[in-house]
Amino acid sequence: MADGTGKFGVGAVHLGIPNRRQFFQLGAGAAAGWTLAGNAFAQVERPTNPPDKPRGQVIAALSQEPTVFHPLMPGIEVDQGVWWQVFSLLWFIDPAGNFVPDLAREVPTIENGGLSADGLTWKIKLRSDVKWHDGTPFTADDVKFSLELINNPDFRARSRVGHSLVKDIKVVAPDEIHWRMEAPYSPYMSILGSLTFIVPKHILEKVSDPNASPFHNAPVGTGPFRWGERVPGDHILLNAHTGYHGKGPYVERVVFKYIPDLTVLYTQFRTGQVDYTGLQGILPNFVQEAKTLKGRKIVVSSTSSVEHIAPNLEFGPFADRAVREALYLAINKQAIIDALNYGLPKQTESFVPQQAWSFQQGLPQHKYDPAKANALLDAAGWVRGSGGIREKGGVKLEFANSTTSGNAVREQTQQLLIQDWRAIGAAMRVNNMPAAVIWGDFWQQSKFNSVIVGVNFMLGSDPDVTPRFGSGSIPAKGGRGYNTYQYQSAEADRLLAEGAKQFDLSQRKATYGELQKLIRNDLAILPLFQGFIAEGVKEGLQGFRPNINTSINCWNIREWYWA
Amino acid sequence: MARYVVNRLAQAIMLLVIVSGIGFSILHLAPGGPLSQFAASAQMTQEDLDRVTKQLGLDRPLPIQYLDWFGRMVRGDWGRSYRDGEAVLSVISSHLGATLELMATATIIAVLLGCWIGVLGALRRYSLFDTLATVGAMIALSIPTFWFGLVTIYVFSVKLGWLPAGNRETVGDGSFLDLVHHLIAPAMVLALVETAMWGRFMRSSMLEVIDQDYIRTARAKGMPEWRILTVHALRNALLPMITVAGLQFPTLLGGALVAETVFTWPGMGRLFLDSIGYRDYPVVMGILMFSATMVLIGSLLADIFYAVVDPRIRVG
Numbered sequence: 059m060a061d062g063t064g065k066f067g068v069g070a071v072h073l074g075i076p077n078r079r080q081f082f083q084l085g086a087g088a089a090a091g092w093t094l095a096g097n098a099f100a101q102v103e104r105p106t107n108p109p110d111k112p113r114g115q116v117i118a119a120l121s122q123e124p125t126v127f128h129p130l131m132p133g134i135e136v137d138q139g140v141w142w143q144v145f146s147l148l149w150f151i152d153p154a155g156n157f158v159p160d161l162a163r164e165v166p167t168i169e170n171g172g173l174s175a176d177g178l179t180w181k182i183k184l185r186s187d188v189k190w191h192d193g194t195p196f197t198a199d200d201v202k203f204s205l206e207l208i209n210n211p212d213f214r215a216r217s218r219v220g221h222s223l224v225k226d227i228k229v230v231a232p233d234e235i236h237w238r239m240e241a242p243y244s245p246y247m248s249i250l251g252s253l254t255f256i257v258p259k260h261i262l263e264k265v266s267d268p269n270a271s272p273f274h275n276a277p278v279g280t281g282p283f284r285w286g287e288r289v290p291g292d293h294i295l296l297n298a299h300t301g302y303h304g305k306g307p308y309v310e311r312v313v314f315k316y317i318p319d320l321t322v323l324y325t326q327f328r329t330g331q332v333d334y335t336g337l338q339g340i341l342p343n344f345v346q347e348a349k350t351l352k353g354r355k356i357v358v359s360s361t362s363s364v365e366h367i368a369p370n371l372e373f374g375p376f377a378d379r380a381v382r383e384a385l386y387l388a389i390n391k392q393a394i395i396d397a398l399n400y401g402l403p404k405q406t407e408s409f410v411p412q413q414a415w416s417f418q419q420g421l422p423q424h425k426y427d428p429a430k431a432n433a434l435l436d437a438a439g440w441v442r443g444s445g446g447i448r449e450k451g452g453v454k455l456e457f458a459n460s461t462t463s464g465n466a467v468r469e470q471t472q473q474l475l476i477q478d479w480r481a482i483g484a485a486m487r488v489n490n491m492p493a494a495v496i497w498g499d500f501w502q503q504s505k506f507n508s509v510i511v512g513v514n515f516m517l518g519s520d521p522d523v524t525p526r527f528g529s530g531s532i533p534a535k536g537g538r539g540y541n542t543y544q545y546q547s548a549e550a551d552r553l554l555a556e557g558a559k560q561f562d563l564s565q566r567k568a569t570y571g572e573l574q575k576l577i578r579n580d581l582a583i584l585p586l587f588q589g590f591i592a593e594g595v596k597e598g599l600q601g602f603r604p605n606i607n608t609s610i611n612c613w614n615i616r617e618w619y620w621a
Numbered sequence: 622m623a624r625y626v627v628n629r630l631a632q633a634i635m636l637l638v639i640v641s642g643i644g645f646s647i648l649h650l651a652p653g654g655p656l657s658q659f660a661a662s663a664q665m666t667q668e669d670l671d672r673v674t675k676q677l678g679l680d681r682p683l684p685i686q687y688l689d690w691f692g693r694m695v696r697g698d699w700g701r702s703y704r705d706g707e708a709v710l711s712v713i714s715s716h717l718g719a720t721l722e723l724m725a726t727a728t729i730i731a732v733l734l735g736c737w738i739g740v741l742g743a744l745r746r747y748s749l750f751d752t753l754a755t756v757g758a759m760i761a762l763s764i765p766t767f768w769f770g771l772v773t774i775y776v777f778s779v780k781l782g783w784l785p786a787g788n789r790e791t792v793g794d795g796s797f798l799d800l801v802h803h804l805i806a807p808a809m810v811l812a813l814v815e816t817a818m819w820g821r822f823m824r825s826s827m828l829e830v831i832d833q834d835y836i837r838t839a840r841a842k843g844m845p846e847w848r849i850l851t852v853h854a855l856r857n858a859l860l861p862m863i864t865v866a867g868l869q870f871p872t873l874l875g876g877a878l879v880a881e882t883v884f885t886w887p888g889m890g891r892l893f894l895d896s897i898g899y900r901d902y903p904v905v906m907g908i909l910m911f912s913a914t915m916v917l918i919g920s921l922l923a924d925i926f927y928a929v930v931d932p933r934i935r936v937g
Contacts, residue, residue, distance in 0.1 A: 218669065321771065322883060538666050
């Protein structure tokens with residue numbers, strides 16, 4: 059939960075888990091979404107009295123520059139800010155976790171016949187009143203083209219996870235499309251509802267190179283805003299698409315202003331040059347001051363990212379679970395949260411965000427207990443050697459910890475960790491690197507000892523973490539995925555395989571609940587806290603709704619308007 | 622003279638080839654790559670990354686990549702940005718105007734102000750003005766541009782509200798006055814160090830000249846002081862400044878990089894920084910080659926101009 063006061067209150071949320079019937083009424087895809095009745099985000103700033111026609115402009119400041127405008131190509135979070143305005147999805151996931159039809163007339167379920175009982179046949183009914191920004195009608199051919207483009211071997215598609223299972227796509231009518239899945243894969247509902255934006259066939263089928271065309275820098279979509287202009291290194295301007303098929307847009311223009319330095323970004327927000335601070339938002343050290351600014355509103359909200367210490371489980375001491383547990387017990391998490399993060403984030407024990415339907419309540423809670431950590435290491439045979447550093451069988455309890463250099467809060471966290479762990483006879487040294495280095499082979503090929511990192515483990519809103527924790531997903535061992543921890547568990551593999559083919563919410567909740575217990579028990583990661591973001595909105599700007607199911611909170615600018 | 626120019630040109634081309642080889646190697650041998658930023662994405666798997674790497678040709682041996690890039694570059698194809706797919710030359714040209722605008726304004730301020738301070742300091746050696754100018758120059762040279770930029774924003778934008786806190790223009794305005802309004806603060810910040818440098822160089826150069834015999838002779842002949850200064854002293858004192866001007870480009874570019882970041886100025890400096898962070902190899906190499914060419918042209922022009930005004934250089 060988030061509000062203008064900056065309190066999370068995530069512990070007070072109520073998991074509104076529907077029964078099977080309710081589940082299918084929501085859409086079978088709800089199996090992959092949030093069903094958070096108590097999520098205050100949904101109630102924040104919902105437009106109540108928008109203008110009759112678009113009025114004014116919004117300047118949204120971003121600390122990274124959007125540069126990828128083809129929404130199916132590799133891009134970063136900030137690019138999504140533009141995709142959400144220019145393009146549309148078949149359905150999207152709202153802040154409460156519901157799948158909301160967009161280009162589709164309804165979300166396919168087993169009950170409405172959109173999904174076969176075995177999850178293999180998908181039948182999607184589409185809206186027939188949608189037009190591309192150039193006036194061409196949107197049809198099922200565009201959906202077919204988009205899905206086929208993703209699987210085109212010559213196209214630099216961002217990801218084919220889920221899409222590669224799609225076979226025999228048939229356009230039944232201009233407003234209806236069917237396909238078959240090679241295997242049941244329930245997370246696909248969430249994948250389609252998060253980042254699978256539909257692109258125009260009538261434009262892209264004519265280009266000779268699908269990876270480079272004028273479309274890439276002047277995209278045409280069906281979204282609420284049309285492409286205006288881009289001044290590289292400075293801003294992107296989008297104009298209202300008055301023929302938009304949904305609600306809004308209520309502002310004439312959106313300007314995405316690129317301001318790389320977060321201090322400068324905050325200053326421009328403070329002086330009123332920008333109306334909204336997005337993506338990385340406001341630095342925690344400015345939040346208290348920002349709340350006192352007149353005419354500005356600060357919204358602190360949770361994100362799906364989980365800040366954690368990633369141990370390389372194949373590295374010497376970390377292979378011993380007792381070591382991982384002792385290290386975890388010795389972390390003064392609350393000090394990290396209070397002293398370095400201004401008390402804004404909440405502790406967590408899971409890789410699943412606490413607002414998700416799949417979040418497992420009642421996981422063992424972390425307790426800062428150096429005495430217990432010491433006892434645990436003593437019992438496991440790790441004895442203190444020269445300099446007070448423990449060792450066992452010739453292996454010293456010393457390791458490096460890495461993170462992105464220049465990230466002040468994480469670097470300070472490392473200093474606290476060094477002290478915490480020295481107290482139990484573990485020696486940690488810092489080995490930081492620039493982002494382009496650390497997240498390359500060093501991370502992907504598990505060349506690290508340990509890393510401090512924030513990861514969004516969810517696939518859209520789905521808790522399928524096969525790429526993160528599946529035994530076959532270890533890149534250092536030739537696997538397909540991001541299991542850089544090198545975590546291997548036959549039980550985890552079984553649960554992951556089971557969860558991905560289940561379409562019943564209660565079953566899925568049980569499966570992923572078991573998985574969270576397992577990962578917590580194995581301490582495959584040492585969670586610190588759930589990510590958060592503090593964003594500034596100029597007073598009078600209505601409609602801002604943080605959405606934990608998207609990577610960027612300016613997902614719904616179509617609903618924004620000036621009071 | 623023609624032979625001198627041809628020799629210098631040949632040297633410049635050789636230097637460019639060396640710069641390209643070293644630059645390409647360092648950039649590609651540095652750990653990390655253009656796809657590392659996608660590592661945190663829950664959607665992209667290692668398989669996806671490998672596929673995209675192959676599609677971009679980044680899996681080929683480095684010498685092959687270099688020869689391919691070099692061959693295309695000399696034919697005028699500088700490649701496409703990995704970030705937005707735009708042609709590199711187009712990316713550079715879209716940022717060049719903003720940087721030139723900033724650098725030109727800062728240079729004009731620095732040259733006029735610096736020369737004035739330098740000349741006056743030399744003429745009134747050890748006076749209060751000279752002492753203040755010397756101390757001021759030392760301070761200016763010691764102040765980090767980034768810090769000075771932030772202070773400028775704090776004072777003139779946050780506290781006084783006189784100047785915008787950044788950007789090149791107000792979106793939707795773009796009038797001449799609006800542009801000037803936005804240009805004042807970054808140009809002032811960028812000009813600070815330049816002014817100090819020009820002032821110090823000018824003072825030294827002027828001091829050297831006004832102690833020369835021909836100045837004394839001119840004075841002895843009763844020539845008016847203003848004529849001695851402008852026709853004899855200043856003219857000769859400015860001669861070494863040609864070299865200074867020719868070599869100022871890299872310094873200016875470095876300063877512009879910082880000023881552009883602080884003032885969110887959409888220029889080349891920031892593009893360079895962004896591109897390095899992203900490991901956008903084609904754009905980084907493009908900027909590197911462009912900057913190296915500019916520096917060499919600046920140096921070449923300075924040498925040629927110097928040779929024109931001082932024939933001893935050609936002979937030497």
